[in-house]
Amino acid sequence: MQIGVTIPTFQRAPALTQTLAHLATCTPGPHEVLIHIDAGDTDSAAAIAASPFADTASVIHASTRQGPGGGRNRLMAAANTPWVLSLDDDSYPLDKHFFTEAAAAIDAAPDAAVIATRITHQGELAPPQWHMQARPPTSSTVVHSSTYRLSAKPKATCRSHWLTAPRKSTWPCNCWMAGATSCGTT
Numbered sequence: 209m210q211i212g213v214t215i216p217t218f219q220r221a222p223a224l225t226q227t228l229a230h231l232a233t234c235t236p237g238p239h240e241v242l243i244h245i246d247a248g249d250t251d252s253a254a255a256i257a258a259s260p261f262a263d264t265a266s267v268i269h270a271s272t273r274q275g276p277g278g279g280r281n282r283l284m285a286a287a288n289t290p291w292v293l294s295l296d297d298d299s300y301p302l303d304k305h306f307f308t309e310a311a312a313a314i315d316a317a318p319d320a321a322v323i324a325t326r327i328t329h330q331g332e333l334a335p336p337q338w339h340m341q342a343r344p345p346t347s348s349t350v351v352h353s354s355t356y357r358l359s360a361k362p363k364a365t366c367r368s369h370w371l372t373a374p375r376k377s378t379w380p381c382n383c384w385m386a387g388a389t390s391c392g393t394t
Contacts, residue, residue, distance in 0.1 A: 209290075209291065209310075209311035209314050209315065210239040210240075210289040210290060210291065211238055211239055211289055211291045211292070211293055211307055211310055211311065211314075212238055212239050212240040212241070212242060212287045212288065212289035212291070212292045212293070213231060213238040213240070213241045213242070213292070213293045213294075213295060214242045214243075214244070214280060214283035214284060214287060214292055214293070214294050214295070215227065215241070215242070215243045215244070215283075215295050215296070215297055216243075216244040216246065216274075216275075216276040216278075216279025216280055216283065216296075216297070217243060217244065217245055217246070217249065217252045217279075217297040218245070218246040218248070218249050218252070218276075218297075219248075219249050219250070219251060219252070220252070220297045220298065221251035221252055221254065221255035222255075223297045223298035224243075224252055224255045224256070224259075224297040224298075225255045225258070225259065226298070226300070227295060227297055227298060227299065227300040228241075228255070228256070228259040228260060228261055228265075229259070229260070230300035230301065230302075231260075231261070231300060231301070232259070232260035232261065233304050234301060234304050234305070234306055234307055235304050235305065235308075236307055236308065237307065238293065238307060239288075239289050240264075240266065240287065240288060240289060241261045241264065241265040241266070242265070242266045242267075242268070242283045242286055242287055243256060243265055243266070243267050243268070243283075244267075244268045244270065244274070244279030244280070244282055244283050245267060245268070245269050245270065246270050246273055246274055246275065246279060247269075247270045247271055247272050247273045247274070248273065252297075253267070253269075266286065268282055268283065268286060270282070276296070280294055291310070291314060291323075293310065310323065
């Protein structure tokens with residue numbers, strides 16, 4: 209399973225450096241890394257050039273401010289993989305086998321359009337266990353797993369659904385509901 213990584217960034221070279229270093233320890237690593245540098249950023253290009261992905265990352269430089277949401281949209285459109293892990297410039301998988309676990313989760317739920325994980329920060333109490341459940345299309349959370357901080361359990365989005373209809377309520381299927389089996393478009 210090919211899984212790409214997208215990272216929008218703006219003026220946060222130290223965080224981006226740490227994220228790229230952690231991604232480089234993953235075995236296997238992401239199929240591709242795409243980074244959106246927002247307009248006015250003066251330090252991220254140097255961080256990428258000094259990273260393990262200096263020769264392989266695809267970098268999009270914005271000429272106008274897009275913000276992280278606009279950056280994610282541009283990155284998702286540029287991705288070449290069927291599944292995409294969308295990271296912030298200060299978030300990363302803690303487990304080096306993250307992409308193996310993500311591929312297994314995708315294979316286990318072939319009709320899913322979103323695979324997600326709970327993210328907690330060091331020192332926080334974990335919320336109660338969530339189980340896969342259907343939510344209305346206005347919900348931003350579709351599937352939760354029982355892990356913390358992007359550990360070994362995956363969070364990825366089916367690129368074809370994102371590109372054709374970014375609003376889950378307009379997807380050509382009911383796969384926004386956890387456990388739905390009617391997709392077949394991935």
